[in-house]
Amino acid sequence: MKALITGVTGFTGRYMAEELAAHGYEVHGLSYRPLQGELPASIAAIHCCSLNEPQMLKDLLLELRPSHVVHLAAVSFVAHADADAIYRANLIGTRHLLEALRPVADGLAAVILASSANVYGNTEGVLDESSPFAPANDYAVSKTAMEYLARLYQRQLPLIITRPFNYTGVGQSEQFLIPKIIAHTRRGAEFIELGNLDIARDFCDVRDVVRAYRRLLETQDAIGQTVNICSGTAHTLQYVLQQAALISGHQMQVRVNPAYIRSADVKNLFGCNARLTRLISEHKPIELRETLRWMIEAPGAGV
Numbered sequence: 001m002k003a004l005i006t007g008v009t010g011f012t013g014r015y016m017a018e019e020l021a022a023h024g025y026e027v028h029g030l031s032y033r034p035l036q037g038e039l040p041a042s043i044a045a046i047h048c049c050s051l052n053e054p055q056m057l058k059d060l061l062l063e064l065r066p067s068h069v070v071h072l073a074a075v076s077f078v079a080h081a082d083a084d085a086i087y088r089a090n091l092i093g094t095r096h097l098l099e100a101l102r103p104v105a106d107g108l109a110a111v112i113l114a115s116s117a118n119v120y121g122n123t124e125g126v127l128d129e130s131s132p133f134a135p136a137n138d139y140a141v142s143k144t145a146m147e148y149l150a151r152l153y154q155r156q157l158p159l160i161i162t163r164p165f166n167y168t169g170v171g172q173s174e175q176f177l178i179p180k181i182i183a184h185t186r187r188g189a190e191f192i193e194l195g196n197l198d199i200a201r202d203f204c205d206v207r208d209v210v211r212a213y214r215r216l217l218e219t220q221d222a223i224g225q226t227v228n229i230c231s232g233t234a235h236t237l238q239y240v241l242q243q244a245a246l247i248s249g250h251q252m253q254v255r256v257n258p259a260y261i262r263s264a265d266v267k268n269l270f271g272c273n274a275r276l277t278r279l280i281s282e283h284k285p286i287e288l289r290e291t292l293r294w295m296i297e298a299p300g301a302g303v
Helices: 011-022 054-064 083-107 138-151 177-186 206-217 237-248 274-280 288-297
Strands: 002-006 026-031 045-048 068-071 110-114 125-127 159-164 166-168 191-194 203-205 226-229 253-256 268-271
Touching: 002 011, 002 054, 011 026, 011 068, 011 206, 054 083, 068 083, 068 206, 083 138, 110 138, 110 206, 138 159, 159 206, 166 177, 166 206, 177 191, 177 237, 177 288, 203 206, 203 288, 206 226, 206 274, 226 274, 237 288
Parallel strands: 002 026, 002 068, 026 045, 068 110, 110 159, 125 268, 159 226, 166 203, 191 253
Antiparallel strands: none
């Protein structure tokens, strides 16, 4: 089994490589820039190639001929300032990848395209895969468009579309909310500035996410499906702060910054994981407080 992971040097990609290598895959990575430092033991090789270099990408895939592909490369920060970069990476880059996979389709067992729960927008309540699209920013629009694009290739390629909800873990950038809270906790900050503390969201552990991705790759019934990756439980930011304080013994003052409050934010937003559970047979998510403990007690940054 030979797996290719796009975006392999990113937060999720490094965990995905470890998960696949631990289960017998020969893991190859794709990165648009050379790796800094030593090659992780979980990865056989990292190939430097941009998704927006279509001919180089086709030549590489003809040489590699992977059996499994996990497409994680994307601009993943919702508030990214360059909208053009979002569409180049998330939509046009995905199209180039799908075109490059067509000549090697006969050897493919499964291809995961990582979309996002952001396609649902700010919709109140429990969201399943039949919930309508309601993208509310450029990132969400790019992922919605990517899903429509994928439909053009469904008869040619063994595609699985995943819609992960919020997830976190050791090594995630502090520009994301929970890592920001954890970083402030770890350094004993006196205060932290946040937005609305009462909103509730579905937070997963990155280790659960990559485990679910691997199981979907190995499940024939997942081909052609769109699958939420979520815990099915919502937690408020107030809960996150309370647990971080209990675990660390450090209590911070919380200052609500109006600039961080979005008027369109809904109070409760979380996913239904019934389809995921049906497809992979077992899905017992790591509890959020255990994820927070892992992040707070980690000896250093990174994986």
